[in-house]
Every structure is written in C-alpha cells, then in structure tokens.
Amino acid sequence: MQRILNNPDDVVDEMLQGFLKNHADIAMATGNPRVVQARKAAAGKVGVVTGGGSGHKPAFVGYVGRGLVDAAAVGEIFTSPTAKSFFDAFKATDQGGGVACLFGNYSGDNMNVKLAIRMAEKVGLTVKTVVANDDVASSPADQREKRRGGAGEIFMWKIGGAKAAAGGSLDEVIRVAQKAVNHTHSVGVGLSPCTLPAVGHPNFEIKDGTMELGIGHHGEPGVEIVPMETADQMATHMLNLILPDHPFQENDEVAVLLSGLGATPIMELYVLFNEVAKKLNDKGIRIYRSYVGNYFTSLEMMGATLTVMKLDDELKILLDAECESMGLTQFGR
Amino acid sequence: MQRILNNPDDVVDEMLQGFLKNHADIAMATGNPRVVQARKAAAGKVGVVTGGGSGHKPAFVGYVGRGLVDAAAVGEIFTSPTAKSFFDAFKATDQGGGVACLFGNYSGDNMNVKLAIRMAEKVGLTVKTVVANDDVASSPADQREKRRGGAGEIFMWKIGGAKAAAGGSLDEVIRVAQKAVNHTHSVGVGLSPCTLPAVGHPNFEIKDGTMELGIGHHGEPGVEIVPMETADQMATHMLNLILPDHPFQENDEVAVLLSGLGATPIMELYVLFNEVAKKLNDKGIRIYRSYVGNYFTSLEMMGATLTVMKLDDELKILLDAECESMGLTQFGR
Amino acid sequence: MDGFANAAGKSIVMKMIAEIQANKVYLSDIDGLIGDGDHGMNMNKGFTLCKERLGRNALTFTESLAALGDILFNEIGGSMGPIYGMIFIEMAEYAAKETVITAHVFAGMLDAGFNGLGDIVQARVGDKTLIDTFVPARDAFAEATASGLDFVCALQKFKLSSENGMLSTKDLVSRFGRSSRLGERSRGVLDAGAVSCNLIFQAMADEMINLIK
Amino acid sequence: MDGFANAAGKSIVMKMIAEIQANKVYLSDIDGLIGDGDHGMNMNKGFTLCKERLGRNALTFTESLAALGDILFNEIGGSMGPIYGMIFIEMAEYAAKETVITAHVFAGMLDAGFNGLGDIVQARVGDKTLIDTFVPARDAFAEATASGLDFVCALQKFKLSSENGMLSTKDLVSRFGRSSRLGERSRGVLDAGAVSCNLIFQAMADEMINLIK
Ligand SMILES: Nc1ncnc2c1ncn2[C@@H]1O[C@H](COP(=O)(O)OP(=O)(O)O)[C@@H](O)[C@H]1O
Ligand SMILES: Nc1ncnc2c1ncn2[C@@H]1O[C@H](COP(=O)(O)OP(=O)(O)O)[C@@H](O)[C@H]1O
Ligand SMILES: [Mg+2]
Ligand SMILES: [Mg+2]
Ligand SMILES: [Mg+2]
Numbered sequence A, B: 001m002q003r004i005l006n007n008p009d010d011v012v013d014e015m016l017q018g019f020l021k022n023h024a025d026i027a028m029a030t031g032n033p034r035v036v037q038a039r040k041a042a043a044g045k046v047g048v049v050t051g052g053g054s055g056h057k058p059a060f061v062g063y064v065g066r067g068l069v070d071a072a073a074v075g076e077i078f079t080s081p082t083a084k085s086f087f088d089a090f091k092a093t094d095q096g097g098g099v100a101c102l103f104g105n106y107s108g109d110n111m112n113v114k115l116a117i118r119m120a121e122k123v124g125l126t127v128k129t130v131v132a133n134d135d136v137a138s139s140p141a142d143q144r145e146k147r148r149g150g151a152g153e154i155f156m157w158k159i160g161g162a163k164a165a166a167g168g169s170l171d172e173v174i175r176v177a178q179k180a181v182n183h184t185h186s187v188g189v190g191l192s193p194c195t196l197p198a199v200g201h202p203n204f205e206i207k208d209g210t211m212e213l214g215i216g217h218h219g220e221p222g223v224e225i226v227p228m229e230t231a232d233q234m235a236t237h238m239l240n241l242i243l244p245d246h247p248f249q250e251n252d253e254v255a256v257l258l259s260g261l262g263a264t265p266i267m268e269l270y271v272l273f274n275e276v277a278k279k280l281n282d283k284g285i286r287i288y289r290s291y292v293g294n295y296f297t298s299l300e301m302m303g304a305t306l307t308v309m310k311l312d313d314e315l316k317i318l319l320d321a322e323c324e325s326m327g328l329t330q331f332g333r
Numbered sequence C, D: 001m002d003g004f005a006n007a008a009g010k011s012i013v014m015k016m017i018a019e020i021q022a023n024k025v026y027l028s029d030i031d032g033l034i035g036d037g038d039h040g041m042n043m044n045k046g047f048t049l050c051k052e053r054l055g056r057n058a059l060t061f062t063e064s065l066a067a068l069g070d071i072l073f074n075e076i077g078g079s080m081g082p083i084y085g086m087i088f089i090e091m092a093e094y095a096a097k098e099t100v101i102t103a104h105v106f107a108g109m110l111d112a113g114f115n116g117l118g119d120i121v122q123a124r125v126g127d128k129t130l131i132d133t134f135v136p137a138r139d140a141f142a143e144a145t146a147s148g149l150d151f152v153c154a155l156q157k158f159k160l161s162s163e164n165g166m167l168s169t170k171d172l173v174s175r176f177g178r179s180s181r182l183g184e185r186s187r188g189v190l191d192a193g194a195v196s197c198n199l200i201f202q203a204m205a206d207e208m209i210n211l212i213k
C-alpha cells in the first residue's frame, strides 16, 4: 500500500489536526475533537450541520465555511459519526433559531442522527433534517427514499447554506434544501477500487477493462458491470440514467457537478464534462452553472460521479451566492 | 488502463474544450486553440503569461484568472507548448506595458520561450522572463540554474500576478516574481507512477514498499529510492532537503504549499501537513499561510510535493491579495 | 449453581474482543463485497479500545459489557456503534445487579438487547443483516431453556442457531438500503454484520461454557 | 548521377515517418527511464500528422522535409519540436533549390541542420542527448565524402556512426538539466533523443540508398 500514513487507526485524527492548522481562517475546533465548526457564522443564523464518514474530501469538513455548512461531525473512514458528535455539532451551531441537519442517506447516518435528535430534544433544541437521496443507481425511482446520497449533497449544502446565510428561518432552510434534493440526480462510474488504510488491500475488485456503472461512494456495487467505455460513451450511459429520472426536459436550466472519485486526473474530468455538456446542449438543456473537480471523493478510487440539478429562479440565486470553504469558494454574482 | 478518454491523442484538445465550457466566467479561448486567456484582466496592466505541458492540473491553465496569470500556453501531456503558442499568449496579453513570462525550468520550455521571444522582438513586444527552479532535488544548490521548476511555480505566479494586478510595472513584476523564486524551495516524494494515455502503461516503476525521494513532476528520478516511510518520516526527509537549502531559520515566516501528485487521497495530504507543521513549529519557523491540496499534479501519480517560501512584508501582502481561478480562489485579507 | 459468577465474567468480553481482533481483515473483506469494507476495521478499533480501557481492572461481566457498548456507541459510530452499542448496553443493564448469570438471566439479557434496538433498526429476519444471526440464536436459547435443557446445552443450541442464521444470509437477497438495487448480485455473499454477530456469540458462549464448568 | 532526384525523395520522409510510428512505445519507454516518457508519443503525433498532411501530394524530398519540420516546430512543441523542427527546416531550406541531391548537397544539409540549432541547444557531444547521434554521423559522412567514397558508401559510414553514437549514450552520465543530479543512476540507459535521431537517420539513409541505386 503506497500511502502517506502513520498509524492507520489515527488517520482521521491526524487529518483533522492538519486540516484545522491549514484552514484556521475558515474552520475551528470544538470541544469534541470530531466536530469542526465554521469560524465566521453570522450572528443569529439558523445552524446548518452535516456529517459523514471520512475519506470523501472535500466532503464533509471541506464544506464547513461561510455560506455553507456551520459544523460537520466527522466519522472514521466510510463510517458515520457517532450520535454524540452529531449532537455536539447541533449544540455548537444553534443560536436559538434551530438547526438544519443536512446529511446523506446511509443507514449509519440515519441511526446516529436519529439518536442525536433524541438527545437534542431532551435539551429543547430544535433540529430538522433533510436526507439526500440523489443516487439514481441505488434504488428505482418509485423507492427514492431508499436511495443513497451522492455528490448531490453538495448542492443540498450550498442551497441550504446560502439560505441560512441570507437569514432564512429553519423551515425555509429545510424547504430549499429539500427542494435541492428533490431536483438533484446523481450517478457514479467506478474504474478502480480503493484501499482503506487499516485494511491494507482493495475494498473490492474492478477488473481491468471493465467499469462499474452506478457505483456508490464507498464502492457499493452499482447497476451493472460493463466493458470499459470511451468518455463519450460514459457520458451517454450516465445521462441515460439521470435524465429520465427527473425527467429533465428541453429548455430546462440545470446545474451540473462532475466530481472525480479521487485518483482520476482532473484533465479527464474535463474530457468527460465536455461530452456531457455537448449532449445536454443537443437535448436543449441549458447548463446555467457547472462544477468540475474533486468535490466528493472516495479515497483513491478512479472514476467520476455526475450530478444534475434542475434549477428555478430561487435555486439560481442561492447557487450563485458567495461562499468560502476548503471545498468550494466562490465570489457572489 | 482504467481512464476516462476518447482518442488519447485528442485528450488535450477535449480537456481544453471542457475547461472553457466550465470556466466561462474566468477564462476564454483565443485565436490559438492552445492558448487560454483570462476574461477579466484589468485595463493597462502588465501581461502575465505562463505555459507548460498538460497533465498537471490545476497547472497551468488552472491559474489563468484574476490576480494571477493572464494567459497560458498549453502543451501536449508533459510536453512544452510550441514557441508559437507562447508568442500568441504574449500577444494576447500585452497591453503596451510588456509581458512577464513566468515559467518552469525545463529544456523544452526554455527553448520554446526563447524562440517565442525572438518572434516577439520582431514585432516590438517586450517580454521579460522569470524561470522557476525551486526543485532542490534536481541539482545541487550551487547549480541552482539547473534545477527543475516545481510546485513553487504557483508562488511565482501568485506573487507576480498580484503585483501586475496591483498595477506594477514589468520590471516590478519581474522583480517580485524572481524574489518569490529565490525564496522558494520544493521537493517531491513519489509513491506510484503515472501512465500517459497515448502510451498505455506506466511511465516508470516504483516498487511496492519503496518510494522515490526527490521525484520530478513527470516522474524524473530523484535523489534516492528509499523504503516506504511513515508520514512522519516523510515530513522529516522532505524538510531535511528543503530547510538547509535556503537556509530557513528560527523566526522565519514562511508560506507552505503541500500538493498532491494526483491520486493520493487529500486526507493523507493533511496528515503529512500536520507533521510538517509540527516540525516547522519545533524549529521556530512560523507558517504565515499554507495551502494543502492538489495544486500541481502529475496525472494519477501518488505522492506529494512540499514547497516552502520565505516571506517578507512585500511577499506577504502579495500572497494575501485576492485572486480567482480554477486552481486558486481566495478572498483578499 | 447452573450459571457463573458475574464477577468472574470479564473474560467473556475479553474473548469477544480477541475474536473480533483476529477477524478484522476477514470482516472488512466480506463487507467490501457488497458494502463499503469498513466493518472489520471499525469493530476492531472499538473492541481494541475497549481492551485498553478494561486493562487489568477487576470488572464484572456486565460492567465489561457495558463498557464495550459504551465505547462502540460513543466513539465508533457507523452502523455498528448504535446497533452493537445498544445491544450490549441493554444486555448489561438488564443483568447489572445479578451476582450469578443463570440461563434465565442470559435469556433476559438477549431479549433486552434486541428490544434495545427499538425503532433504530427496522430490519427483520430475512433482510440480510445481523438480525438474521441474532434472532434465531436468541430464540433457540429461549426455547432450549424453556424445554428444560441446562445452561450449557442451551448455549450449544444458541451457538448452532447463531451459525445457521449467519449462514442463511448467504442466499438472501439484500432488501435493506445500500444493496437493495443489487438484486441477484447481493446473493451468494454473507452479510458482514451477521458474520461479526456470530463471531461474538460463539466467543461469548464458549467462554460462558468454560466458566460454568 | 551520384545522387537522387529531389522530386523523387518524398519516400525518404515517408520512411522516416513509418520508422517513428513503429517505435512510438519503445521511444516513450526509454524516455520514461530517466525522462518523462513523452518522447515516443510526441514524435508519433507529429510524424503522423505530417503523414496525413503530405497525403498523396506529389512533393519533393525537401518540400516534404520542410513540411515535417514545420509541423514539429509549430504544432508539437516539447524539446523535439524546436530541435527536430529547426534541423529539418534548415536541412530542407539548404537544398530547396537542388534538383539532384548529391553527397555534397547532403553533407551541406547536415551542416545546415546542425547550425540551425544555433544557441537553442547548448549540449555538445558527450552530454547524453541526440547530439551524440547527430554529430558523429554528420562528421563520418563529411569525412567519407571528402576522402572520395561514393554517396552510398558514405551513407553506410553515416549509418554506422549514427548507430555507434546512439549506443555511446548508454554509458554516459547525463550532464544536462533534468537528469544531471541523477549521477550514476543515469548511466546504463540510452538517451531517448539519441535513439530517435538514429532511427530517423537509418530510415533516411536506407531510402536514399534505395533511390540512388
Ligand atoms: N439499517 C440496518 N438494520 C440492521 N442492520 C444493519 C443496518 N445497517 C447496517 N446493518 C448491519 O451492519 C452491517 C454493516 O456494518 P458496518 O459495515 O460496520 O456499517 P456500514 O454499513 O455503515 O458501513 C451490515 O452487514 C448489517 O448487518
Ligand atoms: N537542452 C537540450 N539539448 C539537447 N538535446 C536535448 C535537450 N533537451 C532535450 N534534448 C533531447 O530531447 C530528448 C527528449 O525529448 P522529449 O522527451 O521529446 O522532450 P522532453 O525532454 O522535453 O520531454 C532527450 O533525450 C535529448 O536527446
Ligand atoms: Mg461504512
Ligand atoms: Mg516532456
Ligand atoms: Mg461497512
């Protein structure tokens, strides 16, 4: 295993120490070493919390910042944070207006958030949730509630975070974050597996010359194993899973997020994006804004995830709002 | 080869098309398909140009933007752009005040820039150059002019770009960019090789359980092949090559840039940064500002490069200036 | 005395810990096939942490089990933290005041552990989760005890049903979350949680049998 | 006529192209050892582009060579673009007006090609670059011609010296740029540019010999 590590069991703690040293202007430690908090949360705003397993950088701590998430609970690699950490994140960000907990649909996170909310109720803290379930490959459309969260979580945080930063109430933040989720559809393609440091060998197998269509962010098997395709064919395949699902239609305006899974050269993400953009254009679907890069990774997996969000005027304004974090920094427009 | 490609010979062109579609607010095409230009260059400013081979994203086009580089000439993978492309980049950015060409010390780039300057002279365009040679592993300190450029090029662009954006003259831009280079020292550690798409198999070999200390950005052999180390030991090894070279001393203030080579999980870069920061702190060297992430990569190589720049008041102000590009966006402070 | 002294039972938890440590990579490998590969790693981390905390302290079975549950719940997270955390905490709580752990007490502990999951876990037998190990084992133990078998024999039944329950997950198609769209691709692979639950139950029962004898 | 018709010499460039195409991966592999592995890929891209451009057009040797030089220089970049670009452009320019390419003309072309590099290339013989192939081959050809050998024999000497020059790079320690800190680690490996230059010279000479006969 050719990796940069000390004791693999300490990787999350050491990563967080390094993260906090590097991003002292954006994020800060809390009493719980597994909770990271934004430095510049505006007074009186609704708290926006997320959390999840590690190994997905920039997700989740990388979206702690101004105009995004106020605190993140951090788990072991690919492992939900504890209920206590979610609860501590709620406490750290509540300013009286309540907390929006925006997280991804994984059984561990569901359980721990549920338990954390019970703790919050006991101290009279109001927490409402939105659960991202944008990964179209993980369940049929009529069982959307079973779908995993994908890179679409980033749009959920961006939209919810912008609303909270703009002074929105808890219900407003929840409403727009839920709208973002409802409008967002993702799919992944896996080209090579990843290795958990404490395990030391690949998590699963992807045979050379094949690719896994619909792979999850932890290498969860997807829809189908198909022979390796060109970028052009991958774009077709991914859009064929996403577009009918909303369904996206001619004259729709969308935001596109194309994220690498970790080890795919960024150059290749642009090649794939080029094809995706061409095909959307051919269908008369307009890309209003796009993001290409490593926004939600899976250690050193190769491959990419494609996320498309249908926009309306409200979502456009929130998407364009200024924000500052490790994973996403943009000037307002 | 598990990669996202169409025809490997077209990868650079397709990447650039995708890049321009995604970053239309920051960068734009020029008459030369291998020259990308910033959209928002302030009127009358000195032009700042760079260029280099592809496969290093964000470098080089990723630093085209506001407060950074005004145009980049783009080569094939790991291959210098043509003289014509450098020349076209000069022409695209000259507003009468001349052009600062800030590039890395590689024989192809040296030749092509030299030839481009001859073309520029013929049309009366003034071009001055700074050549980054920050890679301490590539030549002894007394032959610094032979050293390769490393991720320190980013500091050269940031400092030179900020000076130009602030209205600096050509000579001022050249002076501060040269100062940045003189103050900057880098070293790389390679953990796994990379594969050029058109070649289809790894470029070179790094045996499992070993690492290449002092590796170049294209897999050029480094100082030594050593058994795989812990993050802690790597930090020591890398600092031992960098610190005596300036030399950096107690009470120095520095900027640190720790870049992944492409496939190393970002989490591990923070683990390494944590060790680097501890060791600098132990020596009484103060990190004024730091950058951790994939800032200068080598396709899907695993490993990292460490860059340290000694700061003075002038460099601090320029480093802190606002900028906006694919690779680096920061608010002023 | 058909049972063992609670005060002597720390070794049961130590045995459970050793078993998980020995199977760290195996558990992650199973989880890697249709899950995310972290199961062994996290179980190992939590159980190892518990071993360090317990140290040489003289603790009872239920105190040790409570400590393990507490660590899993509060420091490990994932799905395992709340599930095993709740199970162990509730099992320990149920018997905390007992000096002797009898078959009757242990049956109660198993019930309490399962009930502790409450609405946290919606999975039922057949959903390809650790419930497929837990429920048959618990039921077999209760039945054996009710039918008059002694503690050791009931534990043998418990072991057998646990093993069979675990094996049953191999042919099941996952219906819960993560792998539900996998359909047939999820068949043919054991469930990681069912395997770890069986490892824990085997270790638990073996050491109880040692203590009873 | 001790020479060949310039008008008939497009085949020489076509032969050079075929040789580079056939050795694309080999050249990149050599470059990968102490360089960056792009040499074969870029040479292949430039030479293949040239093949497409030349197409079925009836072109002279010098026109074809000029086209190749132009493509390398203006569209390929790298180190090879300027170096081979300059060499081929200057060689072609020198003989552009000749109807017959004699040994004397070819000697002049080689000189012009080398001189065309001017101050772009500082490397000299012994620095482990393509200069180690070029200069001995050029010198051997000039010497053979001066000593009265005919064109074909002089080309045989040219081929031999080119090959030897290329082989000499194996034992050299790189002194230029990139690999200069490598010291002993750069020994034992051929220089990629020296190898491609030799491939080009062999193909060039072989097809010239064909045409002369
Ligand atoms: N919602 C659930 N209900 C019951 N058991 C579950 C549930 N989610 C997970 N499990 C059990 O947990 C095991 C996986 O544990 P682990 O790998 O540690 O967590 P995660 O699935 O979050 O990565 C599964 O094999 C299954 O037995
Ligand atoms: N400065 C130089 N002087 C002479 N020859 C050079 C120089 N730089 C490179 N070369 C030649 O070019 C070859 C490498 O070519 P190539 O791999 O295409 O370019 P690059 O080194 O820029 O990747 C070397 O093997 C060497 O023969
Ligand atoms: Mg997990
Ligand atoms: Mg090169
Ligand atoms: Mg798991």
Ligand SMILES: [Mg+2]
Binding pocket: D031, D035, D036, D037, D038, D039
């Ligand atoms: Mg090369």
